[in-house]
Amino acid sequence: MNLREWYLAAYPQWEARVVGLRSKIPLWAAMGALTAGMTLVPGSMIVQKQRVLNTGTPVVLETLPIDPRDLFRGDYVRLNYHIHLLNTAALAGDDTFQRHQAIYVVLEPQGEFWRPTAVWNQHPGITPGRVVIRGEVKEEDRATWVSRENMTPQEWAEVPEETKQDYAKSKNPQWRTFQVKRVRVVYHIENYFVPEGEGRVLERPNLGEKVSLRVVVDDKGTAAIQQVLINGQPRYTETLW
Amino acid sequence: MDTPAFLKRLQQELPRWEAAGLTQPQHRQAILDMAGGAPPQPKAGETARPWHQENKLTLFFYVAGALMVGTGVLLFFAANWPLMPKAVKMGVLFGALWASLAGAGLAFRRNPSHPLGHGLLLLAALLYGADIMLVAQTYHIESRFPNGILAWAVGALTAAWLFRSQPVMILALGLSLTWTLSEYFAYDVYFHWPFLLLQVFIWPPILRHGWVPARRAAVGLFLLWAILPPDFSWFWTDRSIPWWDRFPWNPLTAVVLLAGLAWFRRQQVFLLTALVFSALWMIYLHSMWHEGTSLAGIRFPWPWLFLPIWGALHLLARRADNQSWYSEPRITRGISSVSLGSSTVSWGVFSLWTFISVFTLNDMSGDIFEFTWGDSPRFWLGFWIHLIRVVWLSADRTSLHSRELLFLHGAQVLVFAWILSFGGNHDGITSPPNIPVLVTLLFVAGVALAGWRYQRRQGGSVGGLALSAALGLTAAGGLSLTEAYQREPLGKWAAAGVNGLLFGGLVWLVMAGTIRRDKAWMNIAFAGLAVLIVTRYFDTFFTMLYRSYAMMSAGIVLFAGGWMLERIRRRLLALMDNPPNTTPNLRRNAP
Numbered sequence: 001m002n003l004r005e006w007y008l009a010a011y012p013q014w015e016a017r018v019v020g021l022r023s024k025i026p027l028w029a030a031m032g033a034l035t036a037g038m039t040l041v042p043g044s045m046i047v048q049k050q051r052v053l054n055t056g057t058p059v060v061l062e063t064l065p066i067d068p069r070d071l072f073r074g075d076y077v078r079l080n081y082h083i084h085l086l087n088t089a090a091l092a093g094d095d096t097f098q099r100h101q102a103i104y105v106v107l108e109p110q111g112e113f114w115r116p117t118a119v120w121n122q123h124p125g126i127t128p129g130r131v132v133i134r135g136e137v138k139e140e141d142r143a144t145w146v147s148r149e150n151m152t153p154q155e156w157a158e159v160p161e162e163t164k165q166d167y168a169k170s171k172n173p174q175w176r177t178f179q180v181k182r183v184r185v186v187y188h189i190e191n192y193f194v195p196e197g198e199g200r201v202l203e204r205p206n207l208g209e210k211v212s213l214r215v216v217v218d219d220k221g222t223a224a225i226q227q228v229l230i231n232g233q234p235r236y237t238e239t240l241w
Numbered sequence: 242m243d244t245p246a247f248l249k250r251l252q253q254e255l256p257r258w259e260a261a262g263l264t265q266p267q268h269r270q271a272i273l274d275m276a277g278g279a280p281p282q283p284k285a286g287e288t289a290r291p292w293h294q295e296n297k298l299t300l301f302f303y304v305a306g307a308l309m310v311g312t313g314v315l316l317f318f319a320a321n322w323p324l325m326p327k328a329v330k331m332g333v334l335f336g337a338l339w340a341s342l343a344g345a346g347l348a349f350r351r352n353p354s355h356p357l358g359h360g361l362l363l364l365a366a367l368l369y370g371a372d373i374m375l376v377a378q379t380y381h382i383e384s385r386f387p388n389g390i391l392a393w394a395v396g397a398l399t400a401a402w403l404f405r406s407q408p409v410m411i412l413a414l415g416l417s418l419t420w421t422l423s424e425y426f427a428y429d430v431y432f433h434w435p436f437l438l439l440q441v442f443i444w445p446p447i448l449r450h451g452w453v454p455a456r457r458a459a460v461g462l463f464l465l466w467a468i469l470p471p472d473f474s475w476f477w478t479d480r481s482i483p484w485w486d487r488f489p490w491n492p493l494t495a496v497v498l499l500a501g502l503a504w505f506r507r508q509q510v511f512l513l514t515a516l517v518f519s520a521l522w523m524i525y526l527h528s529m530w531h532e533g534t535s536l537a538g539i540r541f542p543w544p545w546l547f548l549p550i551w552g553a554l555h556l557l558a559r560r561a562d563n564q565s566w567y568s569e570p571r572i573t574r575g576i577s578s579v580s581l582g583s584s585t586v587s588w589g590v591f592s593l594w595t596f597i598s599v600f601t602l603n604d605m606s607g608d609i610f611e612f613t614w615g616d617s618p619r620f621w622l623g624f625w626i627h628l629i630r631v632v633w634l635s636a637d638r639t640s641l642h643s644r645e646l647l648f649l650h651g652a653q654v655l656v657f658a659w660i661l662s663f664g665g666n667h668d669g670i671t672s673p674p675n676i677p678v679l680v681t682l683l684f685v686a687g688v689a690l691a692g693w694r695y696q697r698r699q700g701g702s703v704g705g706l707a708l709s710a711a712l713g714l715t716a717a718g719g720l721s722l723t724e725a726y727q728r729e730p731l732g733k734w735a736a737a738g739v740n741g742l743l744f745g746g747l748v749w750l751v752m753a754g755t756i757r758r759d760k761a762w763m764n765i766a767f768a769g770l771a772v773l774i775v776t777r778y779f780d781t782f783f784t785m786l787y788r789s790y791a792m793m794s795a796g797i798v799l800f801a802g803g804w805m806l807e808r809i810r811r812r813l814l815a816l817m818d819n820p821p822n823t824t825p826n827l828r829r830n831a832p
Binding site: 025027028030031033034035037038039041042045046048049100188189190191192193224225238239240241 | 326327328331334335338339342343345346349350365369372373376377378379380381382383384385392396399400403404428
């Protein structure tokens with residue numbers, strides 16, 4: 001008995017009820033259901049995005065755009081935010097996070113940009129003057145290079161003595177960087193799609209140009225890009241139509 | 242099934258066999274019919290096969306056309322989205338989806354298995370995925386991206402269920418694999434059990450409707466899912482771990498276990514599964530090799546370890562050949578011909594050819610012998626070497642493994658043509674004139690001509706197929722020669738030429754497969770076309786807009802071809818129903 005014969009012998013009723021269901025559904029009903037389903041899925045994506053844009057709080061984030069192009073959807077700018085690499089030990093809140101776990105980052109305005117002040121495993125609740133953005137831990141201990149002033153005392157204590165002496169003798173200590181471990185977080189606002197060929201323009205802005213993003217965050221922490229700013233001026237703005 | 246040359250020889254041989262008492266005269270016609278691929282007559286009480294099964298060629302044209310138009314539309318929007326207001330973009334995207342679904346509905350209303358209906362339904366399923374991707378692009382929506390692929394797979398699966406469409410089911414299978422692999426690689430989900438949930442919905446229609454290609458694809462998919470090792474990341478990246486800890490032991494263990502099961506349980510399915518696992522094992526080894534892993538300080542060509550493994554499996558198959566449970570499937574015969582040589586052709590010739598075949602395939606990166614030739618002449622060499630074998634085998638199909646070998650070398654011809662279809666593989670030409678390449682090409686041309694002459698002498702005829710093949714090969718020869726002598730690399734223009742030739746070659750293969758009633762070649766051609774479409778979609782050697790135009794034009798040509806074939810078929814049917822003496826005007830009587 002082959003697999004098909006076994007199947008047809010073992011499950012005649014289920015087969016007749018479920019798999020053979022199509023023969024009982026009129027053609028127009030089947031086609032209507034398929035059309036509705038195939039329209040609703042992408043349509044609901046637009047509705048969800050607009051809901052965040054309409055109800056959320058805008059914050060401005062500092063970025064470093066890199067590496068444009070997406071295989072499915074054409075050119076894009078991959079945005080590398082300053083809040084991507086978090087030193088959880090230096091921030092208030094929880095210290096340990098697991099890979100692919102949700103992370104809630106509290107942002108507060110500091111000058112031109114919003115910067116992280118605390119990180120939590122659970123949503124800490126919203127208070128005036130603060131925004132909570134939800135991210136996902138991509139790597140718990142991402143090795144990254146930072147300058148001396150961006151290191152915590154604990155990180156500096158772990159630097160070998162020889163390296164510290166070398167640093168002390170250096171003529172340009174401001175250029176020296178040290179490898180530390182940080183938590184890398186993604187917020188699902190890392191890609192911004194641009195016309196083919198324009199990605200590289202944003203990737204390498206002219207001298208003196210600074211790219212930043214105005215992002216809207218709703219009360220659950222979901223973020224959506226509202227504007228791409230060059231030197232604080234909008235270059236691209238999100239609209240429904 | 243086989244060539245006219247083979248049939249002619251068989252006709253000459255049969256009287257001798259009858260005289261020797263090996264066969265009876267009354268069986269002569271049946272033997273010739275079988276060898277000639279005459280369609281099997283329906284048994285008593287058996288109904289005629291569904292209409293779409295009789296029309297595979299038309300279905301191929303519509304499905305391939307749908308794939309190309311769908312991909313072209315996706316590229317067109319990806320390239321042009323800033324020029325249109327969002328409302329227009331959404332209107333066009335959803336309008337195209339609704340139009341395809343409506344067209345499919347109309348076609349299915351006329352006939353529940355109309356090939357145009359299946360083609361349009363496949364186009365709709367592709368456009369649905371395009372809509373998800375392009376809505377995400379237009380509105381800058383990001384989330385866990387495998388979910389988008391899952392939504393696409395579920396939509397395609399629903400369409401396949403509702404309209405009993407095997408092409409759409411195969412698309413859903415491909416998407417479910419993409420989904421599980423993206424969970425695996427991007428989110429480190431090493432045991433992705435939700436994949437099994439999708440399997441629950443994939444299998445019932447496949448079994449119910451007896452969809453053989455979909456069933457094979459589903460089995461392959463499941464095996465691939467089953468052998469994914471627990472963690473890939475260490476395999477490529479962490480050099481601090483000793484090689485024996487990085488070695489892919491688990492597929493090797495699976496091969497040994499399955500081979501043991503095959504022997505003790507007397508079931509060939511285990512042996513075939515062992516072969517699939519061993520192929521996957523070779524892929525692991527290949528990736529290790531390219532990472533520069535060395536064994537005791539010696540750089541070792543790991544993939545070649547694969548040949549003894551295949552050889553051992555083949556020995557098992559040979560021993561099992563006399564057993565009742567073992568029926569010598571084609572795959573083991575083909576593999577055995579390569580790994581150990583054929584029983585009817587000198588072992589030495591086969592070993593030499595095997596060496597060349599393995600060398601040309603494995604040396605695609607140029608790592609083993611480090612030839613100073615540029616990339617494209619080396620790839621052209623691989624293309625022509627395997628093509629000679631195809632010509633030889635076409636001329637003499639009486640040897641034991643000729644069909645399997647024809648299949649194998651033909652596939653390798655396509656692999657090399659595919660490699661040459663990339664723009665980047667035409668940039669590395671060194672210092673022309675390239676004498677070795679010229680000599681090889683002349684040699685190849687001579688052998689090909691000799692094979693063709695031989696075939697003609699054996700009774701083969703030069704029809705439209707042979708003429709178009711000769712034209713295509715002449716163009717390929719001209720292009721490879723031009724590349725060998727061109728001082729400046731031709732780059733993307735040579736690649737564009739190869740793409741055109743490959744596309745034409747695949748369509749030619751489908752036509753030839755249909756005329757010869759050889760399903761295997763049609764399947765290879767269709768798989769090749771799918772690979773070509775996918776790689777051109779992801780390729781970047783032309784702008785998206787140009788690629789979009791090329792895809793859409795080719796798709797429209799295929800749709801038109803399908804429509805014309807359908808017209809011809811109907812006219813022929815009308816002719817058969819109403820012979821010419823009663824129907825002077827065929828056009829008026831066509832349905």
